[in-house]
Amino acid sequence: MKALSGLSVQVKQYLIITGNYWAFTLTDGALRMLVVLYFYQLGYSPLNIALLFLLYEIFGVITNLVGGWLGARIGLNKTMNIGLALQIIALAMLLVPSSFLTVAYVMVAQALSGIAKDLNKMSAKSAIKLLVPAGQSGKLYQWVALLTGSKNTLKGIGFFLGGVLLTWLGFTGAIALMAAMLTIVWLFSLFKLQADLGKAKYQPKFKEILSKSRAINLLSAARLFLFAARDVWFVVALPVFLAAEFAWSHSGVSGFIAGWIVLYGLMQTLAPKLTKKPANKAPTGRDAAIWGAILVVVPGAMALALQGDFSAKWVVITGLMVFAILFAINSSLHSFLIVDMAGKDGVSLDVGFYYMANACGRLLGTVLSGWIFQLYGLVACLYISAIFIALAVLFAGLIKPGSGNLTEQSTAIN
Template sequence: MLTDGAVRMLVLFHFHLLGFSPIELATIFLLYEFMGVITNLYAGYIAARLGLNFTLYAGLGFQIIALSALALYSEALQSSAGLASFSLAYVVISQGLSGIAKDLTKMSAKSAVKWLAPDSDGTLFRWVAFLTGSKNAVKGSGFLLGAALLTFIGFTSALWSLVALLLVVLLLLVFIMPSGLTTKNKSAKLKQVFSVNSHINWLSGARLFLFGARDVWFVVGIPIFFYSILSDGSLSQNRTAFFQIGFFMSFWIILYGATQAITPKLLNSASRSRYSIIRITKMAVLFLAVILAVLTAVTAANLLSDRALFYVIVIGLFGFGFVFAINSSLHSYLILAFSDAERVTMDVGFYYMSNAAGRLLGTFLSGVSYQFGGLPACLACATILCLFSWLLIFPLANLQKQG
């Protein structure tokens, strides 16, 4: 997760400085998100057949290959201008490998919790919240790390540094990881990756639109908009802007993760039923839509100075992040609560496939909406996606009430 966040910042700003348009920047991450969809769909089946240790090691291995390939190409590009025309395609492919890596690793960690934590007295909720919060705190630190590496040692050296870090982590895990985190199920069928549990299907649909609503402004819109305000294009201004934007995105993700970790305590989860938790998710996502609608109106009105607008957006998005974190944490608990232990890897994989599909949708809309309508269009799209997520919680609540 640390290297995933760092690479996101490295690639985004490096290729923005090379003159890539918002749509081209979004395109870089489209295969990344698409491969996340495919990986999540089938990783659960692979884990059921081969075990979680295998998928965890494979995820780290794919990330090492992806970053090495990108670093080697960057070195070749510096010595041969003729390769420039292939930059976009090559980077897209390398990001596709990173997408496989990230979701193999994440699915492995999330599924392991179901095996290690009992679902009693809110224990499962607390474990899920802590893992999810810790993961996002580490990823948030990666955003700041990526901005710092790009500023001080440059794109290529930063990539090689991350490769070295991953190699150390992989070697350590090989020696210290317990074997057999899950019981291998050789009879698992490929068709079983699609969930037949209606609770999981409705929850997955809500998750898709929830994460689409985040990434439609997070991937391209906000970083490029903030860069346009904070930098005049000079080297010194670029360095300052990279740090400020990297700090914002890092701090946003870290606070998001911290909020996820304390959500069980905030909501007194041990005393709440699943139906009560579903009702909270419904209220939370509607509140998210309201926050985004207000920010859309403020940015579209264009009545504030750039600096004033910057601070208003920062405050608004931190408020969004707090509520979003609570909602996301509740989702992460519900998916494990609704999953059967026998097919947990496939249920979690299907759910995170929907999560990745939402990020794919958000990434695409981020580039397109910013290209043609700027930040107000990004925020308006996010508002609509939140409302779709809200609507899909109603059938889930009805199912749980009837059950």
């Protein structure tokens, strides 16, 4: 308690935001698994399940683009509280009889959840830029990796929680419990989040939501294809494949995917050590391209193995573990690069634009995951994943060394 009382007001505010982010992440991961497994249980096709998340991803794109501008104008504490409130409303919308849970209705609820998720993520990721002094890129990389890794570890736990709650409490009971818990977090946040963390000194105009930095545009394109490469086989295709081909239970599917995400999160926290560079040297776009080139081998090799005489279970499980490690390193490198290149004043503008591209990638991957899997199976999804990673490598490799803080420089000039 003494240590906490000695922290600055700004750091305390950031810690509360991080705690909110973690709590939200648990419900977001659990909700994703609940929806996939419950509607598969009801007989929905993989494509229809993918469509349930269509507005979730579309509004994630819009939210990141507009939310970054909004955070710069009103403060990240307010965008965080708005996000928590919207997630509670989204959960409450699902507390209706199953006859009302049509595709269109659930899509609307998921749209609110998508807005909420990206307001929370943008707020937390933007805030970290304000706590690390300029010129300490190594420390910034460690903080970003720790935040991102811990978040994904909790998301993995959320996936497992979703499957367990579906088995124990049923769909409605699970949703009600999560809504109640998140309401407590939201009320605490309303009273404790006071500082306008991240509010820009100048009032950015709406037209400034688009990035003017070549480096950030290239990194955003790389991020888009990196996450499309993951979600094209992970979001819908993989859970349905595990349930249909391996006859795994709800708890088995959610537990396995949860374990994967926990491993992914832990590897993200270790990324600074695994990609360690000489003192005072920060990762560059070239590093992201090199690690991406290594990653592209995994889905390609998995697709070839599944077409051969290898055991499907061995290929999928082993391939997933290797993919988790390499994807985590790539994701951490990208996350560091955007925070490093973003300007401090109005940081959420750059971070919001970047995560808008991230949401576009998730949208593309989610739709293709259901569509391609339904028509051609998991192997086709894996080949598309390899192609997308190759495109991410291309864009990351075009980022020139020393591009950090370009936006901050241009802001100072303007």
